[in-house]
Amino acid sequence: MxxxxxxxxxxxxxxxxxxxxxxxxxxxxxxxxxxxxxxxxxxxxxxxxxxxxxxxxxxxxxxxxxxxxxxxxxxxxxxxxxxxxxxxxxxxxxxxxxxxPAFITINSTFAPASLILRITGLDNYRTGGGISTNNTFDYYTTLPTTVSIKSDSNFSFTTTTPKITDPSVISEQLSASLTSPSGKGLSPVTLSPTDKPLSIAAGIDITSNNLSSITTALAISAASLRNSFIQAGTYTLPITYTISKLGNAYAAGPVASGTITGAVKVEVPRLSEFVVPLNDINFNINTITAYKGGITVAMPDPIIISSTVPYNVSVKASGDFILSSGNTIPIGTVTIEGGMGQTGVSSLPLSITPQTIVASASPVIDRKIFLQYKIPASLTSNLLGKRAGIYQNSITFTFTAP
Known part of the structure; x- marks a missing residue:
């Protein structure tokens, strides 16, 4: 017995x-x-x-x-x-x-070796946008544990698309948080070469079978995307998770930590959007002052451009300004240029040949370009002796991204 x-x-x-x-x-x-x-x-x-x-x-x-x-x-x-x-x-x-015995043994690794955060559209860059992905891995342990994360200082960058310069992106643009187990995570932290805790001070409890599973979220806000991830290409950042013994847990001596290494890749495709307002531009030349000093009319609304590669904008007119009776005003009488305070826009007389008004501009999201049309005082003589009426023309803007 x-x-x-x-x-x-x-x-x-x-x-x-x-x-x-x-x-x-x-x-x-x-x-x-x-x-x-x-x-x-x-x-x-x-x-x-x-x-x-x-x-x-x-x-x-x-x-x-x-x-x-x-x-x-x-x-x-x-x-x-x-x-x-x-x-x-x-x-x-x-x-x-x-x-x-006291031990921590990693049971899984990054699979695949890189976590992908992919831009799927321009709305990722706008209010309410951003991108994120989750990463789950597990480990065997007989100890309450803590989880931390660190990374390289900067993302590396590669691309096969046209570019003006390689972007320099610091690791702090990426944030990480522990989402599972529930209630064990701190607020999101930005990544850096220094280990930063993801778990609360009390650590993560031991679970049945001594197999712990954790899930982390990696995210980039819309603001960070606009600041650093506009150029099309692939941005890569090596990261390392560390699973450590909770400080006051048995044993009193050191216990080897477990590490999980991999990389985060941010993939930015070629994307573009070109919005031209359909507003008529009307020159009302009905005073002596207009003939003497010229006249300027601003477009009521801006052209809005988004592009993840360098781009150009050109403009052309359909021909001379034509009255219904057949009378004309020379096309070059009107100049198109940037509005008040607008930079990066050339001032050019209208032509039937496409002319570049924005050249080799850097990738951008929702750039507003304010334009205005002008008949300078030096060319108002082209209006003298013309039959009264409405002279019309059509203007075409073209967006190109090589």
């Missing part, structure tokens, strides 16, 4: 209290010269007496096999002790010790 004492008591500072007897079972293997391994069965430890074996007539050493139940249990690092009492066996009691 045999029975156990009370539940396994934790005898190591830092472990988490008693362990139920049901986590361990025993069976007889050899009694004297009789081998029972093929016929005996494991029996779960209890405080009540149980039969260990019967029908055996033998004298000699007794060998017992012990089995620890791992499934569905969470084993905390430490030493656990109880007593085993035996009938008709000397000594009549022995001490049972279960020693759980």
């Amino acid at each position: 045999f029975r156990a004492g009370s539940n396994f008591a934790a005898s190591t500072i830092g472990s988490t209290g008693n362990v139920d007897l049901s986590r361990l079972s025993i069976k007889p293997n050899i009694v004297g010269t009789v081998n029972l391994s093929a016929t005996s069965e494991y029996k779960i430890l209890k405080t009540s007496e149980q039969q260990l074996f019967s029908g055996v007539s033998a004298v000699g050493p007794v060998t017992l096999d012990y089995k620890v139940v791992m499934a569905e249990n969470a084993w905390n690092a430490g030493s656990y002790t109880t007593s085993l009492f035996l009938t008709n066996v000397a000594p009549p009691s022995i001490s049972l010790n279960v020693i759980v």
